[in-house]
Amino acid sequence: MQVERTRHGPFERLSFAFDTPTGRSQHSVYRLGDTLIDAGGTVASAELLAVLRERPPRRIICTHQHEDHVGNIAAIRRAFGDLPVFVPREHLPIITTTERIPDYRALFWGHPEPSGPVEPYDPGAVFEDSRVALEAVLTPGHTPHHITFVARDGGVAYALTADLYTSRPLEGWFESAADDMVASLRRVAARDPGLVVLPTHGRVKPDGARVLSDMADWIDREAERVRVEAERRGTRDPRTLAAALYADLGPDLADLGSGGEISRAGFVRSILAPNRSLPVDAP
Numbered sequence: 001m002q003v004e005r006t007r008h009g010p011f012e013r014l015s016f017a018f019d020t021p022t023g024r025s026q027h028s029v030y031r032l033g034d035t036l037i038d039a040g041g042t043v044a045s046a047e048l049l050a051v052l053r054e055r056p057p058r059r060i061i062c063t064h065q066h067e068d069h070v071g072n073i074a075a076i077r078r079a080f081g082d083l084p085v086f087v088p089r090e091h092l093p094i095i096t097t098t099e100r101i102p103d104y105r106a107l108f109w110g111h112p113e114p115s116g117p118v119e120p121y122d123p124g125a126v127f128e129d130s131r132v133a134l135e136a137v138l139t140p141g142h143t144p145h146h147i148t149f150v151a152r153d154g155g156v157a158y159a160l161t162a163d164l165y166t167s168r169p170l171e172g173w174f175e176s177a178a179d180d181m182v183a184s185l186r187r188v189a190a191r192d193p194g195l196v197v198l199p200t201h202g203r204v205k206p207d208g209a210r211v212l213s214d215m216a217d218w219i220d221r222e223a224e225r226v227r228v229e230a231e232r233r234g235t236r237d238p239r240t241l242a243a244a245l246y247a248d249l250g251p252d253l254a255d256l257g258s259g260g261e262i263s264r265a266g267f268v269r270s271i272l273a274p275n276r277s278l279p280v281d282a283p
C-alpha cells in the first residue's frame with residue numbers, strides 16, 4: 001500500500017494506492033483541521049489509522065454512501081472514540097446497515113462496516129473548521145444525493161468533488177443519471193473560474209473549472225451519439241448500443257467480474273434511463 005500525503009491550501013489529502021489483479025486501486029480522504037471529509041475504504045484501514053493517530057479527527061463528514069467513502073467510520077470510532085459523523089440524509093439507511101457489496105468492489109475498497117449512529121445533513125449545510133466554511137452542494141449524477149463540498153480560503157476556491165468527476169467516464173455508472181451529472185458538473189464549475197478540484201480518485205486538478213466543464217461537454221456529446229444510435233437501430237437496449245458504439249475500446253469491464261455494474265451498458269443506460277433513486281439493481 002502506497003500512502004501519499006499532500007497539502008492543498010487548508011486541506012490535507014491522504015491517498016492510498018495498491019495494485020490489484022484487475023487494475024490499480026487508488027482513493028483518498030481529505031482533512032480540514034479536525035474534520036475528516038470521507039472515511040476511506042477498509043482496504044486502507046491500518047494505514048489511515050496510523051496517519052490519523054498523530055492527531056485524531058473530531059468529526060467525520062461523508063459525501064456519499066459508497067464503501068470507499070464510509071468504510072472506515074466504525075474503525076475510526078473504535079480507535080479515537082465516538083466522534084460525530086454526518087452523512088447525506090437519504091444515504092443514512094445504507095451507511096448504517098451496509099449490505100454486502102459485490103466481490104470486485106470489496107477487492108478494490110474493502111467491505112464497509114456498519115457505521116453505528118450517524119447524523120443526517122441536507123444540501124446547503126455548512127460545516128466550519130479552521131475558519132474555513134465547507135458548503136454542501138447537491139451534485140447527483142454518479143449516484144443520487146451525492147454531495148460536493150465547496151470552500152474558499154486565501155482567495156482560492158476549492159471543490160471536494162468525491163466521485164462527481166471520474167477520470168474514466170465510462171466506468172462506475174450503475175447508479176447514475178447522465179443529465180444530472182452534466183448539470184452537477186456545470187453547477188460546481190460555475191463556482192469560480194480558478195476552482196481547484198480535489199477528487200477522491202485521480203490527480204488534483206488546479207484547472208478544475210475547465211476540467212469539469214470539459215467533462216460535461218463530453219457527456220453531452222456522447223449522450224447525443226447514444227440517442228442517434230438508438231434511433232438508427234430502433235433499440236434502447238443498453239448492451240446492444242454499448243457494443244455498437246464502444247466496440248473499439250476493447251473488452252468491456254463488465255467481463256471482469258462486476259456483474260454488469262461497471263460496464264459501458266451502465267453508461268448508456270444512464271443516458272436513456274437515468275436513475276434518480278436508491279437502491280438500484282445492476283443493469
Ligand SMILES: [Zn+2]
Nearest residue numbers: 064066142163
Ligand atoms: Zn462513489
